[in-house]
Amino acid sequence: MQKVLIIGGGIAGVEAAIYYRKEGFEVELLSDRSYVFIYPIAIWIPVKTIRFEDVAFSLDKIAARHGFKLTVDEVVAINASDKTITLKEGGVRNAPHLVIATGAGKMKHEGLEHTLSICGAPEQSILLKDKIESLIAKGSGKIAFGFGGNPNDPSAIRGGPGFELFFNLHHRLKKLGIRDNYEMTFFAPMPLPGARMGPKALSMMEMMFKRNRFATRYGKKIKRFETDGVVFEDDSRLESDLTMFIPAGDAQPFIKASDLPLNNAGFIKINAFCEIEGVEAWYAIGDAAALEGPDWKAKQGHIAEIMARNVAHNSAVNMGMKSEEKKSYQEHLNILCVMDMGDGAGFVLRNDKKALLIPLPIIGHWLKMGWGWYYKLSKMGYIPRIPGM
Structure with a gap:
């Protein structure tokens, strides 16, 4: 039986493990945590609509159901020339057939420790809930939500969850009858955040912002974050008792330090079939990969799953296990x-x-x-x- 090692226990990695098993491979999934965190529904943890346990879904259960091996460890280095990976606990491992689904890192900002993110470490969703509860107990306050950009790869922006949590917090404060006691401001360095959705969608978002009395700070780069606010490039300041910020995606440090082919942002160069350029039987999917396509393209979970299903199919084709054509992710963007x-x-x-x-x-x-x-x-x-x- 052909073997494959998949690194990354997120949405992309889980889908790849399931579909490689369907193709008849022996699969080992390597993850740095024992659960897949379902980020699209994590927006409801801070507003107490669901619990953390509803979002953190056991990888042991999925592995047992589909018959793949789960190893919990952290990748600290990758060597494409030798086709090896180095684990924090498990040392150096040979990886002749590898799928990299490790997601992205985050862009660095001065004072980022003064913010919390709904797209960061899963535990931050609980910290956001606690911060919101303390602000509700206070009875008033200033709330600032925002997201950043990556000038080297605009597809790495993830603003949608920020908007969603912003709207959900507004809804919760309205239900409690205290919305008028809070200033709610959304900020972003680009002049038209959300523009990739298209002009009609952007116009509708603007109408919603006006109707709900949301303030905005758009078009100014972020200089730094402080304990009680955001400082912009022109030294103007946005005061805040709660700052939720989603940094743009950036390449993982061990990916940047590797000998893999990378784009300007440090994401892994792949072809339409998710094959890594110049490294036979190695693939990259999801946020770790550099997408090619239209200017409005964005890294989303459903695209990562399409890539995951495609690499399982394409691997089977490459290894002569099936005689069909290989599948491209680009037609699904x-x-x-x-x-x-x-x-x-x-x-x-x-x-x-x-x-x-x-x-x-x-x-x-x-x-x-x-x-x-x-x-x-x-x-x-x-x-x-x-x-x-």
Whole structure:
């Protein structure tokens, strides 16, 4: 039986492990934690809609269900020339057939320790919940949410969860009858955050911001974060009792230090079949990979899953286990999400032909909640996977 080592226990790595098993491979999944954190639904932990335990889904259960081996350890180095990886506890490992699904690191900002992120370490979602609860107990305050950019790779921006948590916090404060006691400001260094969704969606977002009395600080680079606010490049200041900030994605340090082929941002260069340039039988998927495509392209979970399914198929083709054509991820590039707002949602779609945001009052929120259950049940094989999801 052909063997494959997959590093990264996130959405991309889990999907790859499942589909490599379907193709008949012996699979070892290497993860630095014992659970997959379902980031798309983590937005509800800080506002107490769901618990941390609902979002942290045991990798042991998925591994047992699909028959792959799980190893919990941390990758500290990769050597493409020797086809080896080095683990924090397990030492040097040979990796003749490797899938890199380790996700991205984060861009560095001065004073970042004074912020919390809904897209950072899973534990930060609990710290955000505690911070919000203390602010509610105080009865008033200034709230600043934002996200950053990576000038070397605009596809590494992840602003959607910031908007979602912002809307959900607004909804919670409204339900408590204390929304008027809080100043809520969204900030970003680009002049039109969310522009990649398309002009119609951007216009609708602007209307929602005005209707809900959200302030904005757009178009100024972030100089540093302080304990009680954000300082911008022109030394103007945004005061804040709670700063939630999502740094743009950056390459993982051990990826940057490797001999892998990298783009200007340090992400791994791949072809349309997710094959790493010049390294036979090595693949990269998800946020670790450098995407090629239209200017509006974005790294999202559903694209990572498509890449994961494709590499399992392409590996089987490359090894002569099946005689079909290899599959490209590029024809599937789009922006697709249900942007939750606590009391509804907006369906966002952007591709080469259209860009839209469709309001889904009430039902949209429950559709996204349902997706969280669908993810867990489908990964366990209890229900079939819906094509395109």
